[in-house]
Amino acid sequence: MNRDPRILLQKGTLWEKIVTKTEESLKIGAQLPIPTAYEFIEDAGIRFFVRILSGLQQKDEDRLKRQESSSSGKTINPFLPYEKALYVADISDTHVALLNKFNVVENHLLIITRRFEDQETLLTLRDFEALWVCMAEYNALGFYNGGEAAGASQPHKHLQMAPLPLAPEGPVIPLEPFFEGAGSKGSTGTIPRLPFVHGFIRLEHNGIDSPIDAARNSFVLYGNMLKHVGLETPETEGTKRQSSPYCLLITREWMLLVPRSREFFNSISINSLGFAGALLVRNGEQMNILKKHGPMTALKSVALPS
8 A cells, every 4th residue: 555645556556456447448449550670780789679660640630630630729739638548547646647549569567647837847756755665666767758859649648658678589678788887876977888978877676665755856966967967957846947958868777868969860759768769760761761871870960069
């Protein structure tokens, strides 16, 4: 039983809820997975996991409808209200868990705020609490696309979780071999082999036993990381708009924060998963572009030069 009355998710239930809801939503067509194939591209000593997407028409049509509605003054927010068929669980009094409607990654979870908060506001302690309550349930990569230039597709604040491993073979997280020997617990540092501005920190505990304590600790470290890369830090109370776009990745062992300069490399959109070594391309042409220039070049071009 959760000690904090604000936490509503019953411990040990989230994964079963995700699996059950996925089965139900697929049967009724509420969730529309995007089929993919994949390849590995070796670059800079890393085997980058690259999915090639197909069947994006439905997602593109959905985005077009939202853009048309926005231009007519009627903004459509798919999270307010959210689609009940995609509802997984109440996490806390401030956040709920949903399935990703157009998922590429199986069992891809969205952690959204109950009330509208802009995706370009800095994360709050309550955001970290909701994330860590979910991270304690199963091994996953948590991530946040801080703004449109960081790959965010929705303006309503949402964190995301992808189950590990990210790829069917190799390291649990493709880029993780770069992290060996880098960073120290509780202190922001860098990964020498990454050719762009970033902050990296190893966590003092993994949050499984005490997600609320992990949230408090990582919220403080998040502020330190923002300061380390030259961005403004969050307020203790309330929300504050970010000073620049960034990507944030969190596991039970470490956090990585990367300021962003733009969303696209050539025509390829890159979000936080790219900085885990997992990228997505829409077609063979984009795959060839990535092979020609190399995934690390792509990441470097959408980040800030170190």
